[in-house]
Amino acid sequence: MSPELPVWRSLLYVPAHVERFVARAHERGADCIQIDLEDSVPPSEKELARRCVAAAAERVRAGGADVLVRINRPLGLAVRDIEAAVGPHVDGFTLTKVASADHVRLLDELIGEVEQQRGMTVGHSRLIVLIESADAWLHAAAIARASPRIVALNLASEDFALDCGIEPSFETLLMPKQQLVYAARAAGVLPLGLVDSMTNFADEAKFADIVRRSRRFGFVGASCIHPAQVPILNALFAPSSEEVERARRVIDALEAATREGRGAAALDGRMIDAPIAENARRLIARHTAIAARAARA
Numbered sequence: 001m002s003p004e005l006p007v008w009r010s011l012l013y014v015p016a017h018v019e020r021f022v023a024r025a026h027e028r029g030a031d032c033i034q035i036d037l038e039d040s041v042p043p044s045e046k047e048l049a050r051r052c053v054a055a056a057a058e059r060v061r062a063g064g065a066d067v068l069v070r071i072n073r074p075l076g077l078a079v080r081d082i083e084a085a086v087g088p089h090v091d092g093f094t095l096t097k098v099a100s101a102d103h104v105r106l107l108d109e110l111i112g113e114v115e116q117q118r119g120m121t122v123g124h125s126r127l128i129v130l131i132e133s134a135d136a137w138l139h140a141a142a143i144a145r146a147s148p149r150i151v152a153l154n155l156a157s158e159d160f161a162l163d164c165g166i167e168p169s170f171e172t173l174l175m176p177k178q179q180l181v182y183a184a185r186a187a188g189v190l191p192l193g194l195v196d197s198m199t200n201f202a203d204e205a206k207f208a209d210i211v212r213r214s215r216r217f218g219f220v221g222a223s224c225i226h227p228a229q230v231p232i233l234n235a236l237f238a239p240s241s242e243e244v245e246r247a248r249r250v251i252d253a254l255e256a257a258t259r260e261g262r263g264a265a266a267l268d269g270r271m272i273d274a275p276i277a278e279n280a281r282r283l284i285a286r287h288t289a290i291a292a293r294a295a296r297a
Contacts, residue, residue: 005152008031008066008190008221009220009222010031010224010233012034014033014035014056015036016053025065026062030224034094037053053084053090054090064297067090068091069090071096073097086120088124093126094130096132098132104129131160132155134160141186144187154191157194157196170195170210177195177217177219178218180193191218192219193219195210195213195219204228207229215236238286239287239290247279253265253272
């Protein structure tokens with residue numbers, strides 16, 4: 001994983017125009033707060049929500065979270081959202097209903113123009129790209145490489161299922177979700193998401209099981225719609241102390257074997273070779289990055 005990529009285990013949606021949610025967002029412990037201008041904001045409240053974005057961004061990052069703004073589509077709404085939101089307290093944008101690589105590049109250009117107008121470093125704003133249609137999914141690899149601003153790729157389960165005419169479930173979403181992991185990794189960006197629907201926040205045990213499975217399939221974090229989901233995502237998308245301890249033993253075992261002129265070692269009845277040791281190093285690097293993030297909060 002590139003050191004430039006953020007640590008985003010939990011990305012909590014907060015509607016920009018609802019004061020009681022904004023006021024407490026910084027207390028929730030999320031790695032990232034996504035100030036929402038899209039689905040949680042009715043059309044009649046869009047303009048109010050835009051006026052709230054700058055102040056909301058400054059407030060919700062008080063707990064150390066990164067801040068993204070989820071914008072609308074069609075393009076006319078997206079333009080107004082971006083013009084309202086680009087600023088020093090907004091780390092980037094979640095792009096919804098992305099249609100193609102050209103769509104991403106168009107929004108990238110607009111964001112850069114606004115950054116320049118406001119005296120900001122061009123490139124400050126990072127991007128999560130949401131795949132929400134069958135057509136976009138077929139072009140996910142190109143979309144993931146469309147802009148150097150992109151740091152993460154996600155597949156919106158409910159919207160994608162609606163477009164495909166399928167029920168959003170583990171069985172129906174597994175293949176497209178797994179392919180999304182491959183597209184993200186090939187592009188060097190974060191694969192975000194869950195291998196099931198995230199709408200049932202009341203059953204915490206079931207949600208935790210979904211998160212565990214999602215991590216095994218390669219996801220490193222996910223968006224969430226309820227604060228109760230944040231600690232579950234933070235805990236289960238992080239290496240456990242047992243995993244970290246074993247990773248260190250794996251590395252030590254292979255290094256000892258290497259000193260003796262061997263390319264493999266045995267540990268607890270299992271063979272250890274270069275790919276397994278590299279995976280252990282990545283796990284420890286992930287653990288270190290999460291600890292560094294916690295220290296900044």
